[in-house]
Amino acid sequence: MSIAYAALNPTANILDRAETFETATVSLDRLRVGAHARVLAVKGEGAVARRLMEMGVVPGAPVRVVKCAPLGDPLEVRVRNYHLALRRSEAQTISVVLES
């Protein structure tokens, strides 16, 4: 079996990049609609944080805010080529780095 092993410690990678481009670290709920970003960390604990990560929101993953629901909550984001709805309270636990 020729299985490629995973790249190690992706978080450090993004931190470097964040410094290089002097981009801001914010939580996902603060992004404006249409903004592109990359996940830095999922800070929550427990089932919700785990579910978010299982759905592909892991450090290093690109995300884009597509829109927010008519009453301002939940948010719709695009991650890993599909669309995910999550509440602002959940988005708050995800810190992201803005991409130019």
Place this chain on the structure above:
Amino acid sequence: MSSTLESPSPRTTEPAGGQAEQAVRPLVVALAGNPNAGKTSLFNALTGLRQKVANYPGVTVERKEGVWALAPDLRPARLLDLPGLYSLDATSIDEQIAHDVLTGRMADTPAPDVIVAVVDATNLERNLYLVTQLLETNRPVVVALTMFDLAERAKLEIDVKRLGESLGVRVVAVTARQRRGLDELAHAVLSAVGVETPGVCWRLSPRAEEEVLLLAGDGAAGREAALRDIYSDELPPDAARREAVEQARQRLARLNPQWWQEPLTARYRWIERVAEGSVRGTQTERPSTTERIDRVVTHRLFGPVVLLLVMGVVFQAIFSWATLPMDLIDRGFGALAELTRAHMPPGLLTDLLADGVIAGVGGVLVFLPQILLLFFFIALLEDSGYMSRAAFLMDRLMRGVGLHGKAFMPLLSSFACAIPGIMATRTIENPKDRLATIMIAPFMSCSARLPVYTLMIAAFFSEKKLFGFVSVGALLILSMYLLGITVAIVVAWILKHTILKAPPPPLVLELPPYRVPNLVNVAQAMRTRAWLFVKRAGTVILTISILLWALMTFPRASHNPAPGAQVVAAAQTASQTGIGPTGETSQGAGQAQGGAGEASEQLQQSFAGRLGHVIEPVIAPLGFDWKMGIGLIASFAARETIVSTLSIIYNVGKDADASSPSLIEAVRNAKRPDGSPAWTPLVAVSMMVFFVLALQCMSTVAVVRRETNSWRWPLFMVAYMLVIAYAASFVTYQGGRLLGLG
């Protein structure tokens, strides 16, 4: 933090004796995949109509099994369709069940010989997450790559062979609709029996790997056991090892508070590598068709409008389109009852058949049109991808009450009938949120309350106008709907803060791409729902029907050999005038008035009639007398039954309906023993309030029993709704009297 690195069986599974084993028992294959990955379509394509649906023991998770004819000369396999899941780490009951089945821990379900992982080609990375976990179970895995045509259209070139090499298992591209790739899939499954799968193929950070190595010692099996012990919820039973694991966790946590996330991140890193190697073509950022549709459908202003329109159509369908087939069923069973009466000698057996059994069966089947219609729309909306959008739009509002966005649809359908509404709560994953939704669904004013409202308004408020143009009747009906909604909101809030206490349900919801609904899936879903209802709820409804019949038939009125307590049947045959028996003289429509007198006497003599007297002191504060008490008892079967019961009590014949002048007259003229009128406008309003809030519907009780798998919840529901209804009626009547309205 549980993890799925389980390997109950050794690394090499059963010897590769697939053919020999097949002589003993059929091959067991399990279908596992993300929701919306095309699993149901594939299951239907592989099994055709040869499938059965039941529940897993003790829970309400559906167990779907079918027969898959793998190859013409081989014994067919048993194909298990597992609930759709994103991960094997159990956060919902569905995932727990799937996990137990896949690891062979589910009673009555053999561990699968081969797992078919259903993977949506247009959404490869997230779908592969589950696959990494399936590979870790060390059972033979075959990947079925669905939506391959859609991926090609989206300019995604997937090298199926390379993908298979990277994953270490066979990958087969399938298109269920065109039945493409199904034979190849069968072949892949057969050759996968007993074949070793790669297991854990990702690596953690060096620091974490050190800890794993420290715990593992040598060998791949040791590494997997160490990973499982460190990163799963449970601790190993062995004391020394538990100590070592706890220390390893503490060291890891000191370095990184999110240490538990490492396996999740590592799996995705590995998946990115796999995808990079086998997918060509960019996943363009050009807005997809779905995104363009969503510009309208989840738009700030148009979104709610579209939702309103969609719901309007659904509501219209179950509220009015269903009435024609429902009337037909009603009349059919009424005619059948009459026919039975006409061709059998009068007596108890005939009465039991006509009024107990036939009326009971009719009472079950009469719900089928609504159930079929609602589930037609639900399946259509689910399959097309709209349902998640509705939850997305409604989530903020529903959360205010502590409910999930997905509770919206079931609650709305409950305005037509709570039964399909309660059955539709299955889409809500969290059991507590689902229970809270079920518990408040019957407060939505369903169509069975309308005859009661109609009678009350026709008798006391028909001509009245407010300010000269607002109809008091319409205003009252509107108030009744609003009363139900208000009480539902309050009860939901209370439940969510007491016995069903739980943090507000999280919303992490996939908004799948829009797809043309698969009509086979839709038809299959309708069939399954209808059958489950008839089989499980139907038996309870039938039993209660017969019980109620007995309550109203015994003891017999002394001078009347066979009057027939036609109460239950009266609801069924309410519009039966003219369809009378021909030969018989003792029974029939021709002597409605005389028969009604006998029936009335019988009813007053019966247990139900006596119960009416017994409960009179209790219901007197609500403004009700004992005759209304009989109506209330009968209406426990179904709300609309009170109309036919009152007709019998007031001697106007069982054929009267809610708007027949004779019944309205009788209600207006009914007197108490002291000569005062039994009904007043205030009594009528009190009665309506009672009907909004009390759970007088045995079918709802039966369905809640089925959906919660216990008698505890339905009984609690009957009790608390009765208390609320009593209190509200009490306040209405006594308050009204204090204000001088009595």
